[in-house]
Amino acid sequence: xxxxxxxxxxxxxxxxxxxxxxxxxxxxxxxxxxxxxxxxxxxxxxxxxxxxxxxxxxxxxxxxxxxxxxxxxxxxxxxxxxxxxxxxxxxxxxxxxxxxxxxxxxxxxxxxxxxxxxxxxxxxxxxxxxxxxxxxxxxxxxxxxxxxxxxxxxxxxxxxxxxxxxxxxxxxxxxxxxxxxxxxxxxxxxxxxxxxxxxxxxxxxxxxxxxxxxxxxxxxxxxxxxxxxxxxxxxxxxxxxxxxxxxxxxxxxx
Numbered sequence: 001x002x003x004x005x006x007x008x009x010x011x012x013x014x015x016x017x018x019x020x021x022x023x024x025x026x027x028x029x030x031x032x033x034x035x036x037x038x039x040x041x042x043x044x045x046x047x048x049x050x051x052x053x054x055x056x057x058x059x060x061x062x063x064x065x066x067x068x069x070x071x072x073x074x075x076x077x078x079x080x081x082x083x084x085x086x087x088x089x090x091x092x093x094x095x096x097x098x099x100x101x102x103x104x105x106x107x108x109x110x111x112x113x114x115x116x117x118x119x120x121x122x123x124x125x126x127x128x129x130x131x132x133x134x135x136x137x138x139x140x141x142x143x144x145x146x147x148x149x150x151x152x153x154x155x156x157x158x159x160x161x162x163x164x165x166x167x168x169x170x171x172x173x174x175x176x177x178x179x180x181x182x183x184x185x186x187x188x189x190x191x192x193x194x195x196x197x198x199x200x201x202x203x204x205x206x207x208x209x210x211x212x213x214x215x216x217x218x219x220x221x222x223x224x225x226x227x228x229x230x231x232x233x234x235x236x237x238x239x240x241x242x243x244x245x246x247x248x249x250x251x252x253x254x
Contacts, residue, residue, distance in 0.1 A: 003055070007196045010054045014047060021046075022107035029114055036114050037093055044088035056198035057188055061090060063205030071145045072176040072208070073136070075167045077227050078149035079157050079186030082201060086185070087147055090203065094145040097132055097166070116144070122152065132166040137174060146170065150223065157186030158235070163224045168216035177208035180223045182230035184238075202238075204230045 021043040028035055052058040074091060076083055087094065100119040103109040112119075118135045120128040136146045148170075150163035171178045183203040189196050206226050211219050 055196040059201040073171040082185035136170040168219040172211040180206040
């Protein structure tokens with residue numbers, strides 16, 4: 001019961017803080033994208049601290065040293081709402097491939113628009129892929145990292161689906177490596193679930209996967225194999241993760 005009450009409190013504070021921060025960010029928009037991004041990142045860190053304090057859910061990151069010096073494409077497992085917030089605190093300045101409908105949400109959509117996302121119509125097929133390639137290349141040249149959820153939608157913990165090719169195509173078209181990222185957030189903050197379980201979300205950043213001169217399908221298979229293998233190892237190492245109430249893991253930030 002305590003965890004349910006904590007989860008309800010956190011969720012309420014999450015939405016209230018998003019509205020308040022969102023309005024402040026919109027007012028600060030004339031100060032430039034750098035200021036806007038810094039404020040949004042501060043909100044993400046606030047939410048993660050709130051999650052730790054209220055729900056006793058924290059996170060640890062392994063593999064910061066695998067992030068290359070030059071910005072590139074990051075492919076992240078998508079099983080929770082957690083990673084959509086945490087990626088802001090974990091990775092350097094970034095943009096994201098997301099469904100265009102998110103831009104229609106009051107306040108949230110307006111803030112997202114300021115951050116130059118790659119908004120696509122997921123039902124557009126090949127046209128959507130071309131948008132990712134064109135806009136993604138532009139964002140990379142601007143110095144942003146491009147974060148993509150290759151499964152396209154949140155997949156319940158323990159499940160997977162065929163990874164989309166857009167990330168591999170984008171990276172290979174520019175000869176940039178892909179950084180694969182696995183995490184087990186879906187075990188603690190389930191897809192479409194209100195309850196946030198206590199414990200520690202584990203995040204693993206993999207060694208960059210080279211793309212130059214390679215078939216994008218081969219690249220994609222390697223990315224998916226690495227991410228899903230990492231998730232299997234996490235599950236095997238912490239079979240009782242959902243019941244873990246406490247954690248003393250020190251979280252590194254970048």
